[in-house]
Amino acid sequence: MSSKVKNTVIILIIFVAITIVGGFFHFILQKGKINDRQKKIKELNLYQLDTDALTTQLKLQRDRVAALDSILANRKYNIPYKLSQSSFYDFVNQVSFNFSPLSHVNIEYNDQETTPDYNTYLYTLGGTAEFNDFAKLIYAIEESKMLKKITEMDISNNIKVDKDGTPHYLVTYKFKAHVLFSNENRFIVKDFKENKIIPNPTYDIFYPLVRNEIPPNAEKLLDVQTAHLLALIPDGAFLSDASGSTYLLWEGDQVYLGYLTNINYQNNEVNFVLNKGGIIENYNLKLEKENKSK
Numbered sequence: 461m462s463s464k465v466k467n468t469v470i471i472l473i474i475f476v477a478i479t480i481v482g483g484f485f486h487f488i489l490q491k492g493k494i495n496d497r498q499k500k501i502k503e504l505n506l507y508q509l510d511t512d513a514l515t516t517q518l519k520l521q522r523d524r525v526a527a528l529d530s531i532l533a534n535r536k537y538n539i540p541y542k543l544s545q546s547s548f549y550d551f552v553n554q555v556s557f558n559f560s561p562l563s564h565v566n567i568e569y570n571d572q573e574t575t576p577d578y579n580t581y582l583y584t585l586g587g588t589a590e591f592n593d594f595a596k597l598i599y600a601i602e603e604s605k606m607l608k609k610i611t612e613m614d615i616s617n618n619i620k621v622d623k624d625g626t627p628h629y630l631v632t633y634k635f636k637a638h639v640l641f642s643n644e645n646r647f648i649v650k651d652f653k654e655n656k657i658i659p660n661p662t663y664d665i666f667y668p669l670v671r672n673e674i675p676p677n678a679e680k681l682l683d684v685q686t687a688h689l690l691a692l693i694p695d696g697a698f699l700s701d702a703s704g705s706t707y708l709l710w711e712g713d714q715v716y717l718g719y720l721t722n723i724n725y726q727n728n729e730v731n732f733v734l735n736k737g738g739i740i741e742n743y744n745l746k747l748e749k750e751n752k753s754k
Contacts, residue, residue: 543641563589586634591664600657617666625676671737681716689745
């Protein structure tokens with residue numbers, strides 16, 4: 461037998477052996493497992509699922525997620541998720557952007573507290589501000605949507621007088637702010653609207669009722685205490701001050717420290733109301749001719 465025929469016979473024998481072994485493995489050893497898997501597939505009914513029902517379920521779940529997010533967004537306060545330290549600096553800068561040039565805020569980061577439910581950044585804020593600006597800062601921190609709280613506050617009054625003598629009644633303050641955040645995203649709000657953080661006008665409790673500092677006459681108004689009534693005209697009065705400057709005023713016009721309240725043509729006099737550092741005085745001037753005749 462030639463070598464070529466021998467090689468052909470050997471290859472044929474190997475092929476037959478592979479076929480027998482593969483058939484034995486597939487039809488005998490794996491047959492039970494294949495039948496079992498096919499049975500489980502039929503039980504699951506993977507080929508009989510209703511795509512319309514699945515779409516409806518998906519829509520219901522989306523509506524549920526939107527409702528939960530809406531409930532969280534409508535809460536007055538929320539604890540944010542993974543907040544950065546710099547976010548509070550940005551918040552304070554936005555609130556104080558329109559403050560008076562006399563108002564300033566210093567922020568110092570102190571520490572971070574960790575609890576099982578939430579974490580807290582601790583800051584110290586201090587500075588000097590006009591009372592309305594100070595009230596805006598406190599209100600914005602306390603009423604912000606992302607939960608923040610103020611503790612340990614010290615405040616005192618402060619008077620700053622300009623070079624021209626104009627007094628400014630300020631507040632010197634120092635307090636601690638707690639900024640809360642969570643590492644859990646269970647209560648995260650994707651789209652939220654900030655609360656109303658601009659307060660209504662507030663009475664300045666530090667503004668003195670009686671003041672030693674009298675603002676200067678920067679607008680060059682009529683100084684009634686050194687003025688003379690020169691003449692009365694229909695609906696008006698003609699006056700002059702100590703320097704010789706003349707003024708034509710009507711009822712309601714502003715003068716230094718007060719207003720012209722009344723022109724009395726019968727008695728030939730004019731009446732003023734003056735506010736001298738919190739002390740209200742009524743002041744009147746009579747016509748120069750009347751004074752000379754008397």
